[in-house]
Amino acid sequence: MAIHQANPPVDSLVLYKSRPARVTSVGDKIEIELDAGQSKRVRTKDVELLHPGPLRSLGDLVPQEGELTDAWELLEGSETTLRDLAELAFDDFTPSTAWAVWQRVAEGLAFVGTPSSIQVRSREVVEREQAERAAKQASEADWKAFLERMEAARPADEDAKRLQEVERLALGQIEHSRILEALGHQSSPENAHRALVRVGYWTRNHNPHPLRCGALLEGLELPVADLEDEVERVDLTHLQSYAIDDEGNQDPDDALSLDGDRLWVHVADVAALVEPHGDLEREARARGANLYLPERVVNMLPGAVTERLGLGLQPVSPALSFGLRCDDRGELLEFEVVPSWVRVERLSYDAVDGMLDRSPFAEMLALTDRFRARRTANGASGLALPEVSVRVLDGEVVIRPLPRLRSRELVTDAMLMAGEAAARYCMARDISIPFATQAPPDGTGEAEDLASMFARRRCFKPSRLLLEPEPHSGLGLPVYTRATSPLRRYSDLLVHQQIRATLAGRDPLDAAQVLERVAEADAASVVVRRGERLSNQHWKLVYLRDNPGWKGEGVVVGIEDRKAVLLIPRLALETRVRFRDPVALNQRLRIALNEVDLPDLTASFRVVG
Incomplete structure (x- = not known):
């Protein structure tokens, strides 16, 4: 009996979308009854005949006892039909045996195909x-x-x-x-x-941000050659030299000493060990700068370089020293750059701040104050927004405000003097270096309070490293290069390499080579700065999360709709809070912590009192 017909007969068993169905009437369309009892009108091509019937009810499709496995073994590797397979396995071809066979075919294991053509698969x-x-x-x-x-x-x-x-x-x-x-x-x-x-x-304190930014967190393990000088060093060990830095600093790369009316800025002679071509230079360039995280520091150079060259870490240190004289108006009158030997004592900012009325610090301060006055007159930024140090010590977050110490200003200005001198030295000798530049900010006006300083900061243009000297508006200097942190910043190291090549009578890198290196290192530095900024925010929020009852003071530095932009001086943290009563710029509000979302890097506060 044929099982394929143009129109399946009434009471036949058909397959509809892999489900059994009984044909209840045939016309322009076929009406079928499904196993759930509902009726449906379908086209002939939508169903496939399994058995011509008669099938009075789908409930008659009862489980069958048969020998389908034996039938498979007998027919292995051949082709058959639904009817033949049912008769072989069950000795009968009924709606129930047809459906039992088709269920095995639908499994797609031993049998596959259509009712009229079933392939019997091999044992393998x-x-x-x-x-x-x-x-x-x-x-x-x-x-x-x-x-x-x-x-x-x-x-x-x-x-x-x-x-x-x-x-x-x-x-x-x-x-x-x-x-x-x-x-x-x-x-x-x-x-x-x-x-x-x-x-x-x-862990609940895990800081993902450096890796998320793309920063390198592995320490650099490369061999460091012995120091072999190719230039004669000037012996400045008779001068009292001081490396002044934050307590606990591990990479002192600059120091100061006074020689009559001349201020010496000594800088670790990193280029003596890290030459312009080699693995150390390439790694430093790929990292761009040291990565300073509250929980750790990742150096751009191997620790052995700092150990040998960090000023004050050895009894006598090699340095690249900048000798500076300036006039009463703070203008550089005279400068020289020499490789040197120095003997350095390490001091903290706090210690030096208590000695500024004594020699040699009083004389140093007088020199740098003149230089600062000149920069201020030239429009240097005087923003004094709150700053904090964030560190993780033995698993605990310690946030310490950084007071604006005169000792810190002394060192800052001394470093800027050396940067101006290095820029002018290279300009005079046509040495290609990255000049640090900054265009003037948008708008004008004095910034004397927190709100105006906060607003003024947004007007500043980003600083850029260029091969052509241009003014640095934020520093108030006509020319400037970064030259005092070669242990910590690649651009400073590159300046040292260029100067040192000239001192040794070698050809420095040309402009194209310098530009290529600056571009690579600057891209890496962007990653480092972002990783540091987000990491500081992360650990500030860990501190707040661990102090859920935190209360403090916020200063209104902006107003946006019904929200006040607050700066929290104790944390150097910016936030926004809703207010009901009117608020004014620079108004101090008592606030309390609401909640912290560490993965989202946000914290919310409310006004209290």
């Missing part, structure tokens, strides 16, 4: 398919168990490898996480951060 194919299905089932069960552990925040040891996918999303290395989406969360670095902390893969 069946066993391979069974193994693949078993593996898939095991994988699905494993995946389900993994998700259940994630929901319960009880990961197993073997889950660590899987969670690396979520970590890559948290670090911004990929855009989607199958795991996070399966848990019902949108794929975002913040959500990934929350998930990793929740299951204990990351």
Whole structure:
């Protein structure tokens, strides 16, 4: 009996979208009854005849006892039909046996095909398919168990490898996480951060921002050659030289000494060990600068370079020394640059601040004050916004305000004097270096209070490194280059390499080479600065989260609709709060912490009192 007809007869068994159906009437369209009891009108091509019937009810399709496995073994590798297979396996072709056979065909294991053409698969194919299905089932069960552990925040040891996918999303290395989406969360670095902390893969204080920014966190392990001078050094060890820095500083690369009316700025002679061509230079260029995080410091050079060249870390240190004289108006009258030997004592800003009325610090301050007055007259920025030091000590966040000490101003101006001298030295000799420049800010006006300083800061243009000398508006200097931190900044190291090549009678790098190196290092420095800024914000929020009862003072520095922009001096933190009563710029408000969202890097506050 043929099982394919143009129109299946009434009470026949047909297949509709992989479900059994009974034909109840035939006309322009075929009316069928589905297993749930509902009726549906369909086209002839929408169904496939399995048995011509009669089938009075789909409930008559009862399970069958037969020998389908024996039939498979007998027919292995051949082709058959639905009817022949049913008769071989069940000794009868009825709607129930036809449906039983088709269910096995639909499994797609031993049998595949259509009712009129069923392929009987070989044992090899069946066993391979069974193994693949078993593996898939095991994988699905494993995946389900993994998700259940994630929901319960009880990961197993073997889950660590899987969670690396979520970590890559948290670090911004990929855009989607199958795991996070399966848990019902949108794929975002913040959500990934929350998930990793929740299951204990990351600690609750974990700082992802340097890696998310693309910063290098591995320490640099490269051999450092012995110091072999190619130039004669001037012995300045008879001078009292002082490396003045923050307490605990680990990379002192500048020091001051006074020689009559001449101020010496000694800078670690890093270019003596890091030559313009070599692995050390390439690594320093790729990093751009030291990465200063509250929890650690990642140096752009191996620790051995700092150990050998850091001023005051050895009894006598090699330096590149800038001898400076300036007139009563703060103009540089005379400067020289010499390789030297210096003997350096290390002091903190706090210690020196208490000795500014004594020699030699009083004389140093008088020199730098004149220089500062000249810069101020030339429009140098005098913004005094709050600054803090954020450090993690033994797992605890310590936030310490940085007072505006005269000793810090002394050192800052001395370094700027050396930077101007280095720029002029290179200009006079046509040495290509990166000049630090800054265009004048938009608008004019004095900034004397926090609100005006906050607004004024937004008017400043970014500083740039250029091969042509241009003024640096923010510093109030006609020419300037960064030359006093070669242990910490690549651009300073490059300036030293160029100067040192000239002192040794070698050809310095040409403009194209300098430009290429500056561009690479500047891109790396952008990553470093962003990583540092976000990391400081992260640890400030950790501090607030760990002090949920925090209260303090915020100064209104801006007003946006019904929100006040506040600057919190104790934390050097900017925030926004809603207010009901009118507020004024520079008004001090008592505020309290509401909540902290560490992955989102935000904290909210409310006005109290």
